[in-house]
Amino acid sequence: MNxxxxxxxxxxxxxxxxxxxxxxxxxxxxxVLTPFPVHGLDKVLGLxxxxxxxxxxxxxxxxxxxxxxxxxxxxxRAYPINFGGKPYFAVPSFMPVTFELAVLFAAFSMVFAFxxxxxxxxxxxxxxxxxxxxxDRFLLVVKMDEEDDEKVKAVEIILxxxxxxxxxxxx
Amino acid sequence: xxxxxxxxxKKTVTxxxxxxxxxxxxxxxxxxxxxxxxRVAANLLLNNYYFLSLGLIGLFFVTxxxxxxxxxxxxxxxxxxxxxxxxxxxxxxxxxxxxxxxLHLVFEWTHEDHLDAILLKKTPYxxxxxxxxxxxxxxGVWAAMAHYIRKVSLQVDLNGDMKYFxxxxxxxxxxxxxxxxxxxxxxxxxxxxxxxxxxxxxxxxYVFSSMLASGVAMIIxxxxxxxxxxxxxxxxxxxxxxxxxYLFGFSIFWAYLWYSQYxxxxxxxxxxxxxxxxxxxxxxxxIFYVNLILCFVIPFFALMTRNSKRTFSVLIPxxxxxxxxxxxxxxxLIMPGAVGGEKSGIGLLEIGLTIGFMGLFxxxxxxxxxxxxxxxxxxxxxxxxxxxxTNY
Numbered sequence: 001m002n003x004x005x006x007x008x009x010x011x012x013x014x015x016x017x018x019x020x021x022x023x024x025x026x027x028x029x030x031x032v033l034t035p036f037p038v039h040g041l042d043k044v045l046g047l048x049x050x051x052x053x054x055x056x057x058x059x060x061x062x063x064x065x066x067x068x069x070x071x072x073x074x075x076x077r078a079y080p081i082n083f084g085g086k087p088y089f090a091v092p093s094f095m096p097v098t099f100e101l102a103v104l105f106a107a108f109s110m111v112f113a114f115x116x117x118x119x120x121x122x123x124x125x126x127x128x129x130x131x132x133x134x135x136d137r138f139l140l141v142v143k144m145d146e147e148d149d150e151k152v153k154a155v156e157i158i159l160x161x162x163x164x165x166x167x168x169x170x171x
Numbered sequence: 172x173x174x175x176x177x178x179x180x181k182k183t184v185t186x187x188x189x190x191x192x193x194x195x196x197x198x199x200x201x202x203x204x205x206x207x208x209x210r211v212a213a214n215l216l217l218n219n220y221y222f223l224s225l226g227l228i229g230l231f232f233v234t235x236x237x238x239x240x241x242x243x244x245x246x247x248x249x250x251x252x253x254x255x256x257x258x259x260x261x262x263x264x265x266x267x268x269x270x271x272x273x274l275h276l277v278f279e280w281t282h283e284d285h286l287d288a289i290l291l292k293k294t295p296y297x298x299x300x301x302x303x304x305x306x307x308x309x310x311g312v313w314a315a316m317a318h319y320i321r322k323v324s325l326q327v328d329l330n331g332d333m334k335y336f337x338x339x340x341x342x343x344x345x346x347x348x349x350x351x352x353x354x355x356x357x358x359x360x361x362x363x364x365x366x367x368x369x370x371x372x373x374x375x376x377y378v379f380s381s382m383l384a385s386g387v388a389m390i391i392x393x394x395x396x397x398x399x400x401x402x403x404x405x406x407x408x409x410x411x412x413x414x415x416x417y418l419f420g421f422s423i424f425w426a427y428l429w430y431s432q433y434x435x436x437x438x439x440x441x442x443x444x445x446x447x448x449x450x451x452x453x454x455x456x457x458i459f460y461v462n463l464i465l466c467f468v469i470p471f472f473a474l475m476t477r478n479s480k481r482t483f484s485v486l487i488p489x490x491x492x493x494x495x496x497x498x499x500x501x502x503x504l505i506m507p508g509a510v511g512g513e514k515s516g517i518g519l520l521e522i523g524l525t526i527g528f529m530g531l532f533x534x535x536x537x538x539x540x541x542x543x544x545x546x547x548x549x550x551x552x553x554x555x556x557x558x559x560x561t562n563y
Contacts, residue, residue, distance in 0.1 A: 049477070053476075053477075057475070084440055085440075086440070092430075092433065092434050092437050092438070093434075093437075093438065095430060095434070
């Protein structure tokens with residue numbers, strides 16, 4: 001069972017300063033929860049860029065291909081109808097549907113990828129570390145893997161040294 | 172220490188002068204050699220229109236960012252301003268071209284014996300005196316506004332006074348409204364009336380979007396040249412990223428308008444409209460598809476990722492491709508009507524004249540860059556521009 005050590009700050013400047021200190025001591029910070037976006041936090045945390053755009057491109061490409069192939073199949077094989085003497089395989093008229101399906105698949109693939117990768121959506125269970133993170137607290141979460149109480153204490157000391165206003169340990 | 176005063180070295184000037192000389196030789200070859208007067212005239216119109224539009228897009232960028240008060244653009248604003256210095260030169264060249272017989276060589280409606288029932292109906296608009304009045308009026312107002320906006324913009328730099336900043340914003344709003352109308356009308360006059368029987372309501376914005384994409388590409392290339400020469404240190408990767416986003420977005424915008432025009436004409440299938448694309452499919456089939464690949468497919472896929480917009484090694488080849496692509500786009504608008512499928516082609520004449528006009532355009536632009544500091548240090552938004560940071 002994982003344990004989480006959380007420390008909160010009441011000001012984002014204190015949070016950034018404390019975070020730098022904690023990271024320099026070699027403590028792995030699992031996440032930082034803030035009521036609003038804090039500038040420069042990504043860099044201090046060393047977050048990677050979101051890979052959602054890659055999924056969006058893949059989804060869009062699949063949608064465009066499927067949309068195009070489906071129309072090509074319908075209008076040349078399954079149910080060919082002559083529209084004003086135009087060719088059956090009429091690429092210009094396929095474009096709107098191809099485009100729409102690209103957008104649709106890209107959007108859906110992004111939504112579902114986001115929900116899955118963040119463990120959100122119906123039926124998911126998430127720990128609420130602190131109820132006040134949507135109000136005025138900047139919360140810093142450290143994951144403690146072991147039962148080792150000494151390790152927990154050592155991290156606790158580092159956190160309070162870094163100016164945390166309150167520290168709690170949750171299972 | 173930052174180097175803010177741009178100096179034209181002899182080497183640079185020599186390169187541009189050699190380019191102009193190549194253009195003149197090509198022109199001489201065209202006049203004396205085999206290509207024929209119509210092809211020479213159509214090429215002169217193409218290049219003149221292209222580079223005049225690039226100058227106008229430079230001014231358009233300065234003014235758009237002045238009214239939107241976008242801070243990031245302050246760092247690269249001088250390039251657009253310098254490009255606008257070509258407006259008087261390009262405009263004058265275009266008028267000289269019309270007066271010296273280009274008008275009759277390119278535009279069928281100027282020949283009275285060619286007028287049929289349809290063209291006769293259009294004579295209240297398409298007649299020579301009114302054409303000249305319009306051309307002189309638009310070019311004159313553009314040149315005057317370019318001069319005045321530049322002057323006020325330099326005042327913002329020298330004084331840092333909010334009075335000039337606000338005046339620049341007002342002037343910019345006036346210019347944008349005027350340019351929105353004049354760019355459409357001039358594209359009818361100078362390009363669409365080549366095929367005088369045919370018309371398209373989307374044409375003006377289509378041409379504008381084409382020039383917009385190539386204008387951004389030109390700004391990126393000039394920025395790159397300046398950086399290679401050791402200037403523009405204050406322009407960082409965030410600003411380049413934004414220019415890349417513009418290039419990406421306007422390439423898609425161009426494709427959107429291209430498709431909107433093509434799709435409707437193809438779908439409605441009315442002979443008086445489809446005749447335009449029939450000619451382009453019959454005699455210009457290869458160039459027709461090359462145009463789409465250069466202007467849309469390559470920029471779309473090459474600039475899709477964030478890193479490609481932030482590195483010059485991708486951005487510069489794509490910019491060059493886009494500039495060539497929109498030259499081809501103009502080629503497709505002008506040549507089928509003005510020269511015809513049998514006599515036209517892309518040869519030494521086309522390449523030489525384009526190099527010549529490019530040399531002239533760059534010479535005027537770089538000369539204008541020497542006239543003012545490369546960064547507007549006293550601009551109210553300059554500091555914000557340096558701190559600018561973009562995520563996506």
